[in-house]
Amino acid sequence: MAVFGVSFGVLARAAGLGIFAPIVMSATTFAGSSQFAAVSILGAGGGVATAVVAAVLLNTRYAPIGLAAAGALRGGAMRRSLEAQLVVDESWALSKRAGGRFDRGMLMGAGLTLYVAWVVGTGVGAMAGEALGDPEALGLDAAFPALFLALLAAQVRSGATAAAALAGAALALSLTPVTPAGIPVLAATAACLIGVRR
Amino acid sequence: MNGEVWLLVGVVGIATVAIKASGPLLVGGGGLPAGLARLTDLLAPALLAALVATQAFTSDERLVVDERAAGLGAAAVAVALRAPILVTVVVAAAVTAVLRALG
Numbered sequence: 211m212a213v214f215g216v217s218f219g220v221l222a223r224a225a226g227l228g229i230f231a232p233i234v235m236s237a238t239t240f241a242g243s244s245q246f247a248a249v250s251i252l253g254a255g256g257g258v259a260t261a262v263v264a265a266v267l268l269n270t271r272y273a274p275i276g277l278a279a280a281g282a283l284r285g286g287a288m289r290r291s292l293e294a295q296l297v298v299d300e301s302w303a304l305s306k307r308a309g310g311r312f313d314r315g316m317l318m319g320a321g322l323t324l325y326v327a328w329v330v331g332t333g334v335g336a337m338a339g340e341a342l343g344d345p346e347a348l349g350l351d352a353a354f355p356a357l358f359l360a361l362l363a364a365q366v367r368s369g370a371t372a373a374a375a376l377a378g379a380a381l382a383l384s385l386t387p388v389t390p391a392g393i394p395v396l397a398a399t400a401a402c403l404i405g406v407r408r
Numbered sequence: 409m410n411g412e413v414w415l416l417v418g419v420v421g422i423a424t425v426a427i428k429a430s431g432p433l434l435v436g437g438g439g440l441p442a443g444l445a446r447l448t449d450l451l452a453p454a455l456l457a458a459l460v461a462t463q464a465f466t467s468d469e470r471l472v473v474d475e476r477a478a479g480l481g482a483a484a485v486a487v488a489l490r491a492p493i494l495v496t497v498v499v500a501a502a503v504t505a506v507l508r509a510l511g
C-alpha cells in the first residue's frame with residue numbers, strides 16, 4: 211500500500227497536481243482507484259466536473275461495503291462515521307470472516323495501517339516526482355491504463371461484470387470522436403444497466 | 409488549474425467521506441435493494457474499463473494506437489500472470505518508454 215501511495219504521488223505530480231493537493235486528497239478521500247481516476251482525467255484535460263463525477267461514481271461501491279461492515283463498528287454516530295473511513299477494499303477483504311461476519315480488530319488495525327502507509331507514500335511520491343524527468347519519456351501516461359486494467363481484473367468476477375466492462379470500453383471508445391472530452395467515460399457507466407435486465 | 413485541483417480534492421473528499429459513513433449510519437434501515445446493489449456491482453467495472461480504453465487508445469478526442477498500446481499489452485500479460493499491481497504498472501511504463509526512446 212505504501213508503494214501504491216508512492217505511485218499515486220508520482221502520477222498526481224505528473225498530472226500537474228503539485229505536492230500538497232495529492233497528500234490532502236489521500237488523507238481525506240482514502241480510496242485509491244477513485245483518486246487515480248480523478249487525477250488521470252484531470253491530467254488528460256477531461257475537466258474537473260468529469261473527474262469529480264467519475265471518482266464519486268467509483269466510490270459508490272463503498273455504500274454496500276459499509277452496510278455489510280456496519281456490524282463491526284462501535285460507538286455513536288460520530289465514531290461510527292470515523293471508523294467507517296477505514297473500511298476500504300483491502301481492509302474489508304482482510305477482515306472478512308465466514309458467514310458475513312467481520313473481525314473488528316483486523317478491520318480497524320489493517321485500516322489504520324493502510325491509511326498511514328497511503329498518506330505517507332503519497333507524500334514521498336509527490337516529492338520524488340519532482341526529481342523524475344519528463345513523464346512521457348518515462349512512459350508514465352501508460353501507467354494509468356495499466357493500473358486501471360489491474361484494478362479491473364480484480365473486479366471482474368462474473369459474466370455480468372465482464373459484459374459491463376466490455377460494453378463500457380466499447381461505449382467510451384465509440385463516443386470519443388463525437389463528444390467533448392470526459393463525456394465518453396461518464397456515458398460508459400450506462401453499461402451497468404445491462405445488469406438490471408438479468 | 410490550481411483552483412480546479414483544490415475543487416476536485418474538496419468535492420471528491422467530502423463525497424467519499426459521506427458515502428463511506430452512509431452504510432454504518434443507515435444500518436437498521438435494511439440493506440440496499442437487490443437491483444441497486446447489482447448496479448453498484450457493475451458500475452466500477454464499466455467505469456474502469458472505459459478509463460483503460462480511453463487512456464490507452466485516445467489522444468485529443470481521436471482514436472490512436474501508439475506506444476501506450478504496447479505498454480497496455482505488456483500490462484495484460486502481467487495481470488494474466490498474477491503479477492502485483494506495482495509490477496504491472498512499472499512493466500507498462502517501461503515498455504512504453506523504451507519504444508518511445510527507440511522510435
